[in-house]
Amino acid sequence: MSDKDVLTGEHFIHGDAACAEGGLAAGCRFFAGYPITPATEVAERMARRLPQVGGVYIQMEDEIASMAAILGASWGGVKSMTSTSGPGFSLMMENIGLGMMTETPCVVVNIQRGGPSTGLPTLVGQADVMQARWGSHGDYGCIALAPCSPQECFDLTIHAFNLSEIYRQPVFVMADEVVAHMTERVVIPPREKIHIVGRKKPTGNPGDYLPFDSAGPLPAPMAVAGDGFHVHVTGLTHDERGYPVITDVVQERNVRHLVDKIRDNAHKIISVEETALEDADVVLIAYGCTARVARQVVEDLREKGLKVGLVRLITIWPFPSDLIRRLADRVKAFVVPEINYGQMAYEVERAAAGKAETVLFGVMGGSVHTPEEIEDLVMEYL
Amino acid sequence: MTEKQEIRLAGFGGQGIILSGHILGKAAALFEKRNAVFTQSYGPEARGGSCSADVVVSDGAVHYPKVGKPHVLVLMSQGALATYGGKIRSDGIMLLDEDLVNLEQNAEGITVYRVPFTRIAEGLGKRIVANIVMLGAVTALAGVVGYEAMKQSVLSSIPPGTEELNLAAFQKGYDYGVALAEGKRPAV
Numbered sequence: 415m416s417d418k419d420v421l422t423g424e425h426f427i428h429g430d431a432a433c434a435e436g437g438l439a440a441g442c443r444f445f446a447g448y449p450i451t452p453a454t455e456v457a458e459r460m461a462r463r464l465p466q467v468g469g470v471y472i473q474m475e476d477e478i479a480s481m482a483a484i485l486g487a488s489w490g491g492v493k494s495m496t497s498t499s500g501p502g503f504s505l506m507m508e509n510i511g512l513g514m515m516t517e518t519p520c521v522v523v524n525i526q527r528g529g530p531s532t533g534l535p536t537l538v539g540q541a542d543v544m545q546a547r548w549g550s551h552g553d554y555g556c557i558a559l560a561p562c563s564p565q566e567c568f569d570l571t572i573h574a575f576n577l578s579e580i581y582r583q584p585v586f587v588m589a590d591e592v593v594a595h596m597t598e599r600v601v602i603p604p605r606e607k608i609h610i611v612g613r614k615k616p617t618g619n620p621g622d623y624l625p626f627d628s629a630g631p632l633p634a635p636m637a638v639a640g641d642g643f644h645v646h647v648t649g650l651t652h653d654e655r656g657y658p659v660i661t662d663v664v665q666e667r668n669v670r671h672l673v674d675k676i677r678d679n680a681h682k683i684i685s686v687e688e689t690a691l692e693d694a695d696v697v698l699i700a701y702g703c704t705a706r707v708a709r710q711v712v713e714d715l716r717e718k719g720l721k722v723g724l725v726r727l728i729t730i731w732p733f734p735s736d737l738i739r740r741l742a743d744r745v746k747a748f749v750v751p752e753i754n755y756g757q758m759a760y761e762v763e764r765a766a767a768g769k770a771e772t773v774l775f776g777v778m779g780g781s782v783h784t785p786e787e788i789e790d791l792v793m794e795y796l
Numbered sequence: 797m798t799e800k801q802e803i804r805l806a807g808f809g810g811q812g813i814i815l816s817g818h819i820l821g822k823a824a825a826l827f828e829k830r831n832a833v834f835t836q837s838y839g840p841e842a843r844g845g846s847c848s849a850d851v852v853v854s855d856g857a858v859h860y861p862k863v864g865k866p867h868v869l870v871l872m873s874q875g876a877l878a879t880y881g882g883k884i885r886s887d888g889i890m891l892l893d894e895d896l897v898n899l900e901q902n903a904e905g906i907t908v909y910r911v912p913f914t915r916i917a918e919g920l921g922k923r924i925v926a927n928i929v930m931l932g933a934v935t936a937l938a939g940v941v942g943y944e945a946m947k948q949s950v951l952s953s954i955p956p957g958t959e960e961l962n963l964a965a966f967q968k969g970y971d972y973g974v975a976l977a978e979g980k981r982p983a984v
Binding site for chain 2: 424425426536592595596597598599703706707709710713782784785
């Protein structure tokens with residue numbers, strides 16, 4: 415059975431299928447979800463594939479239950495994931511917070527479509543960027559990856575699982591409808607070439623085990639229910655053993671830990687693709703399908719001798735503030751094309767701190783920017 | 797960098813348009829090792845709604861995945877003509893299902909080929925292989941991917957047990973296309 419989890423070879427598959435294959439290759443053996451366009455094909459593929467590798471697929475009654483189920487599976491010792499789109503992502507928010515508070519590794523794939531509400535079920539959007547960061551109540555750190563191709567849907571879903579195990583929290587794969595429904599060649603490497611982070615298990619005396627120890631730079635190893643370690647898991651503010659302690663002192667330690675484990679390691683987590691930045695006067699900041707258009711813009715304008723560069727955000731969270739800050743000292747403007755009415759552009763503006771102009775080029779959803787219209791805008795700032 | 801080729805296949809849901817776009821893209825990406833992006837658009841209906849399959853093929857990287865004005869436009873319904881007929885490069889190639897699409901006036905500069913995709917498929921006993929007939933004709937007339945690559949792609953994309961029927965459909969479409977290119981008007 416085990417040879418079926420990594421389909422080594424060349425495939426011509428869409429981004430949704432590639433997310434599913436990435437999950438399987440990363441060791442995901444539990445998927446709970448509720449179908450929703452344009453993410454249904456992730457669930458569909460998992461429904462077919464998980465039984466082939468000894469895993470479990472459950473179609474749940476809704477998205478909040480799906481989220482609860484994957485958290486439970488994770489505490490049972492199994493790598494788990496779900497997939498959804500905007501309306502379902504909204505419904506998951508309460509239990510995403512539970513996952514953050516209980517430091518539960520899992521992966522949530524959000525194939526973004528146009529919103530708010532039911533919005534554009536079959537058409538593209540990128541308007542859940544801030545929701546991924548701030549959607550559940552309370553403070554917590556966030557890791558979100560934005561694939562720009564089916565190949566990256568595969569690669570980044572694996573990476574998301576690895577990060578979720580290292581930092582012990584839900585990690586988001588924030589794809590969009592265009593990338594998810596786009597079909598391209600996807601190369602799945604041989605198993606031994608794929609880097610997988612396994613779950614670190616506690617050692618030592620079970621009586622001394624602290625499942626929520628926040629002393630180290632990284633979270634404590636996670637015990638599996640039934641292994642003999644005492645584990646108490648709660649959404650309440652809790653001490654190192656996991657028992658509720660409803661005081662400001664423990665809250666202070668609890669929340670700082672949830673935020674700082676990402677903030678202090680941001681430099682290790684952040685991943686960007688830098689193109690033609692050396693002498694750039696205008697820098698595009700883009701992610702997901704929009705980054706493909708931006709690559710075309712840079713190629714076209716560089717051919718004309720114009721000094722345009724690109725920062726493609728592979729991690730949209732944590733955000734590469736330091737890089738933007740450094741660039742802001744020497745570029746004239748940042749142009750941010752995104753399929754929303756301004757989300758990442760605010761983050762760019764914050765990091766640029768007035769040293770370079772930040773120009774939002776938002777389309778509200780349902781279509782992708784054309785290279786020509788971005789080029790026209792960029793020309794105004796050169 | 798080699799120039800990109802953009803192909804749009806359009807018709808109504810149920811004609812196998814989406815699958816044929818997938819097969820075309822796969823032929824280029826896996827069997828000719830070029831770069832190909834396949835995208836699709838369709839309405840909420842399961843069948844009967846309008847749909848289109850867009851494929852961009854290039855030897856270089858394909859960044860922008862969308863097709864604006866394709867080099868090759870295949871139309872398998874009158875509705876598709878109404879929606880997409882005007883969107884084609886001025887020197888483009890248009891393939892029509894001659895029984896389903898009534899094009900009164902050819903636009904100047906555009907080469908139009910009329911092929912009875914569906915009637916040829918009916919002659920093989922299965923109307924559902926009209927899309928594979930179409931891919932055969934596209935292979936012969938559009939110059940996007942080669943015969944062997946397309947044939948391999950068809951074979952790797954169809955349900956087991958249907959190889960003979962699909963290969964016959966592919967060959968019929970291909971032969972019809974070759975004859976048209978030679979200026980002949982083959983009988984079906």
